[in-house]
Amino acid sequence: MTPVLIVGGGPVGLAAAIELGWRGVPCTLVEQGDGQVVEAKMFATGIRTVEFCRRWGIAGRVRDWGFPRDFPFDNVFVTTLTGYELARMPMPSLAATPPIAQSPENFAHCPQFIFDPILAERAKSFASVTLRYRTRLVSFIERADGVECVLEHGGKRETLKAGYLVACDGFSSGVRQALGIEMQGDAMLNRSVNIMFRTRALSALHDKGNAGRYVVIGTEGPWASLTAADGVERWRLMVYQHGDFDPADAVRRAVGRDFPFEILTVGVWVRRNMVAERYGSKRVFLAGDAVHVMPPNGGLGMNTGIGDAVDLGWKLAAVHEGWGGEHLLESYEPERRPTGQRACAEAMKNFERITPRRKFAAIHDDSDEGRELRRELGAKLAASMRNAWDNPLNTHLGYRYDASPICVADVAPPPEPADSRVYVQSSHPGGRAPHAWLADGRSTLDLFGRSFTLLEFASVGHAFEDEARRRRMPLEVVGIDHPSIAQLYERRLALVRPDGHVAWRGDSAPADAGAVLDRVRGAVRSPILEEETS
């Protein structure tokens, strides 16, 4: 018997295991593969993911894993690396990256072949986590008191009873299919190809300088992007359309000449935009690519999946520990499905912005027409890429659980800024609790995680501690005597959930603190769910 069985050892399954392990909840993760990352899809680790990594004690490793600190992350738009430069979106190197005012962390370039092993190592470090590789979930039966799972390892089958099943088994999720849950949206935007290759010769061949990404533009418009994987010798050429071509020819076409290189992997993948109609059942929950797939433009897929794992993690822990209410797990879908839809919509906008609708016949011409075309197209592409890659804080930090049955809204939620990069911190319930530096050098975010946290900016007298004790619900009260942080939080009291989202706020004690706690721990059926089912 295991309280939680996680299926899938990709980044989302590993994050779920860490989140549970960090909370001391016993869980078993099964992964059918051997844990090796053969093909790195994800390169861009979002700022919210790095904030979670901070809590798990691995943010330093994710930020600074050996990528050269002086290597700039510029996005450069070129006809070829040895051809014309159309435009440039400068992005600083690791060493020159300024801090972000709204976060103690920052975006990180951490390819999956580095990121997944860091997660796996952290997951293994918890005594309550068991990782089982080369082990496949074959089938399961959901019962009222648990989930009976059939596993296969080395040709042998066994049955394992789990309290809950968390399926992080990717887009082809067998668990989702077994539950009969459909994916809704566009199943085929295009077929693309990732070509990983190795060379140390590249930077000496051209005059564009080192850059995080070169977007390569031909007469058909942007047709590929070349990304620095390790800043030394590993590169990824992503070709946007899959046709009949030789991968080595595509590499030579992007660079504009022949040079010595070794192809490491070639992977064809489908660009989709889909969200599952449901995120699970009573005891089986789906997370990550199993419930949302989107164009990788803007690097949102995995980051959204890690958010799923974090949302589910504290709720499963609360139920396991006995203080989570009987409706707590029901809040997973109304919180995370809109978040998945929001990420898909943003990724689609990013994809459409760089998808050409016409031909650019004169793009390579040394003529006035060619020059004007390159100037115009370059400016347009650079502006549109900014939304995806130039610190899109609102995209990564601004998702909110406004329709959550376990958040207590007070006034109308703040409006969504039109610019993905504009993020205004707010303590409005449902959103991420604001970051500010405390006098002792910690971030306010460092106060959250293990329990609910009541931030007290003025002494108003309340019964939260007594009521929490009565419910055996972990709650820490933290007094903060700091006018600017008090102003940022807008109210004298703010109740923050273990995942760092605001659950309730107020200027005075609520008439019934116990009722607020019952709502935020899912012990009462909320008016929102009542409405939906009546």
Ligand SMILES: Cc1cc2nc3c(=O)[nH]c(=O)nc-3n(C[C@H](O)[C@H](O)[C@H](O)COP(=O)(O)OP(=O)(O)OC[C@H]3O[C@@H](n4cnc5c(N)ncnc54)[C@H](O)[C@@H]3O)c2cc1C
């Ligand atoms: C080209 C490309 C670039 C991308 N770049 C980014 C980026 O920069 N940032 C970002 O956030 N996202 C990015 N993404 C998306 C990101 O790669 C995915 O969202 C992420 O890998 C999904 O993780 P996951 O753990 O949900 O699923 P997966 O990584 O697909 O892992 C699922 C795991 O489940 C295992 N499994 C399946 N069935 C079973 C079973 N029955 N039993 C046991 N194990 C099973 C599989 O073997 C697999 O290891 C990119 C995607 C692509 C295609």
